[in-house]
Amino acid sequence: MITVYSKPNCMQCEMSKRYLKDKGIEFKEINVFEDADSLEMLRSAGLTQMPVVMAEGHDPITGFRPNMLAKLGESDD
Known part of the structure; x- marks a missing residue:
């Protein structure tokens, strides 16, 4: 998820x-x-820039990072 x-x-x-x-x-x-x-929870983890995109098996993605977001689609079953 x-x-x-x-x-x-x-x-x-x-x-x-x-x-x-x-x-x-x-x-x-x-x-x-x-x-x-x-x-x-985000502040405690040191994540202050929005958005924060979290997915199991991936490091959190902060800000608009299409190159990183694309990797989420690659691992989607």
Whole structure:
């Protein structure tokens, strides 16, 4: 499962979600302004730039990184 942690009015968040949708990669979105526990978890891990894209077996991806997002699709069964 891929999780995209995002915040409102974040251009990089929108671009990352659009990229994943365009590539047919399924993901769950969590708005960190609505989920304080998720925000605290990210901060504790030193992840402060949005979006943060997490997928099992991959390092967290911060910001809009299409080259890294493409790898998520490659490993999708």
